[in-house]
Amino acid sequence: xxxxxxxxxxxxxxxxxxxxxxxxxxxxxxxxxxxxxxxxxxxxxxxxxxxxxxxxxxxxxxxxxxxxxxxxxxxxxxxxxxxxxxxxxxxxxxxxxxxxxxxxxxxxxxxxxxxxxxxxxxxxxxxxxxxxxxxxxxxxxxxxxxxxxxxxxxxxxxxxxxxxxxxxxxxxxxxxxxxxxxxxxxxxxxxxxxxxxxxxxxxxxxxxxxxxxxxxxxxxxxxx
Amino acid sequence: xxxxxxxxxxxxxxxxxxxxxxxxxxxxxxxxxxxxxxxxxxxxxxxxxxxxxxxxxxxxxxxxxxxxxxxxxxxxxxxxxxxxxxxxxxxxxxxxxxxxxxxxxxxxxxxxxxxxxxxxxxxxxxxxxxxxxxxxxxxxxxxxxxxxxxxxxxxxxxxxxxxxxxxxxxxxxxxxxxxxxxxxxxxxxxxxxxxxxxxxxxxxxxxxxxxxxxxxxxxxxxxx
Numbered sequence: 266x267x268x269x270x271x272x273x274x275x276x277x278x279x280x281x282x283x284x285x286x287x288x289x290x291x292x293x294x295x296x297x298x299x300x301x302x303x304x305x306x307x308x309x310x311x312x313x314x315x316x317x318x319x320x321x322x323x324x325x326x327x328x329x330x331x332x333x334x335x336x337x338x339x340x341x342x343x344x345x346x347x348x349x350x351x352x353x354x355x356x357x358x359x360x361x362x363x364x365x366x367x368x369x370x371x372x373x374x375x376x377x378x379x380x381x382x383x384x385x386x387x388x389x390x391x392x393x394x395x396x397x398x399x400x401x402x403x404x405x406x407x408x409x410x411x412x413x414x415x416x417x418x419x420x421x422x423x424x425x426x427x428x429x430x431x432x433x434x435x436x437x438x439x440x441x442x443x444x445x446x447x448x449x450x451x452x453x454x455x456x457x458x459x460x461x462x463x464x465x466x467x468x469x470x471x472x473x474x475x476x477x478x479x480x481x482x483x484x485x486x487x488x489x
Numbered sequence: 490x491x492x493x494x495x496x497x498x499x500x501x502x503x504x505x506x507x508x509x510x511x512x513x514x515x516x517x518x519x520x521x522x523x524x525x526x527x528x529x530x531x532x533x534x535x536x537x538x539x540x541x542x543x544x545x546x547x548x549x550x551x552x553x554x555x556x557x558x559x560x561x562x563x564x565x566x567x568x569x570x571x572x573x574x575x576x577x578x579x580x581x582x583x584x585x586x587x588x589x590x591x592x593x594x595x596x597x598x599x600x601x602x603x604x605x606x607x608x609x610x611x612x613x614x615x616x617x618x619x620x621x622x623x624x625x626x627x628x629x630x631x632x633x634x635x636x637x638x639x640x641x642x643x644x645x646x647x648x649x650x651x652x653x654x655x656x657x658x659x660x661x662x663x664x665x666x667x668x669x670x671x672x673x674x675x676x677x678x679x680x681x682x683x684x685x686x687x688x689x690x691x692x693x694x695x696x697x698x699x700x701x702x703x704x705x706x707x708x709x710x711x712x713x
Contacts, residue, residue: 272559272562273562300555300559301525301551301555301559301563302559302562302563302566304529305528305533305563305566306566308532309529327525328554328555330552330554330578330580331524331525331552332607332608332609332666333609333611335496335524335525335526338496338497338526339525339526339529342526342529342530354554354578354580355615356580356615356616357607357609357611357612357616358609358610358611358612358613358614358615358616359611359614360609360610360611360612360613360614361609361610361611362607362609362610362611362612363611364611383556383581383586384556385556385557385581385582385584385585385586386582386584386585386586387557387581387582387583387584387585387586387587387588388581388582388584388586389582389584390582390583390584390622391579391580391582391615391619391622391623392580392581392582395615398614398615399615442556
């Protein structure tokens with residue numbers, strides 16, 4: 266239920282690398298999320314390195330937001346590098362957009378996780394206005410999952426109600442961005458994504474254990 | 490007035506590389522656009538290689554669409570690699586989003602080009618509904634430019650009217666995606682972005698010359 270977002274730098278002063286963080290935390294993580302900043306520094310090889318060091322699935326979170334052909338091309342490269350799933354923006358829409366990368370990903374055996382809301386304040390301006398429509402796109406395209414921020418638990422509840430068990434719900438925004446561990450799980454998310462609270466810690470393993478313990482306690486309290 | 494989008498593969502069967510295409514076409518190009526697919530294959534060094542081979546500015550078109558902190562981190566890496574400008578999605582909104590990467594880019598001396606409409610059909614579903622608002626964001630944030638597709642000339646006309654000379658307008662969608670060279674320039678764009686028609690050609694230099702000539706003829710006809 267914990268996904269760790271591996272955005273550099275690692276450690277309070279950048280003294281660690283991604284493999285160190287993964288080895289310290291893999292007992293508490295259900296998977297890892299690798300984004301553009303890490304790949305720009307360590308190359309696409311980082312995906313395999315994280316998989317190998319953790320034995321856990323890796324989400325390639327490039328937040329793809331391009332025309333269908335370009336996203337399909339990137340999906341092929343990410344699949345070849347070992348990514349288990351990729352993150353795509355729902356706001357790109359269906360029509361030589363999201364639909365094209367979803368069908369390519371299906372051929373590649375890679376899951377698509379659609380962003381339908383984000384954790385920053387600006388998300389309210391445009392993205393959140395189309396949350397219901399993008400959720401419907403996710404359901405009709407039968408994607409693997411969606412991203413809904415932990416900072417908006419009412420949106421998670423709404424998504425879970427509409428999706429039943431047909432979509433995995435991934436919730437970023439825990440820790441430095443403001444939401445407490447367990448908030449999103451209690452609202453109906455499958456996974457909480459935590460980054461800086463763990464990756465910038467002087468002891469990533471300790472911090473991951475702390476988050477994981479808080480998640481367990483919250484879930485025990487809210488689910489009874 | 491011609492920007493060439495360097496998305497691999499190059500040549501009809503992938504027989505060229507980006508530096509070959511750049512050397513063949515630099516007489517006709519005002520600049521080049523480098524995206525995620527090229528960087529995943531050739532590394533961030535591709536930006537400097539393109540600049541060196543062409544002597545022209547390079548746009549790093551990652552279509553950034555993340556929270557402000559992550560986009561700012563990517564902007565720093567792209568600036569360090571020699572990018573003259575970066576492409577960011579207006580859809581992310583202001584509020585720890587677009588505003589954050591714009592202020593970081595200003596410090597770095599890098600231009601921000603905001604996507605306010607796209608060339609694929611799906612753009613009509615969500616993005617185009619907020620075109621006017623995102624155009625206002627671009628104007629109030631005083632960014633370097635905006636992306637508006639050549640396939641929607643009426644949106645280019647509207648943008649030019651609202652922006653006057655305060656924004657550069659970049660228009661993709663020429664060639665394989667359907668719009669004729671010059672369409673966007675005549676509607677008010679500063680640059681037309683052409684990819685596959687040139688990069689997949691057996692003679693990229695010939696094809697670039699052809700596009701450039703068509704642009705000149707169109708502009709002569711429409712501007713008198």
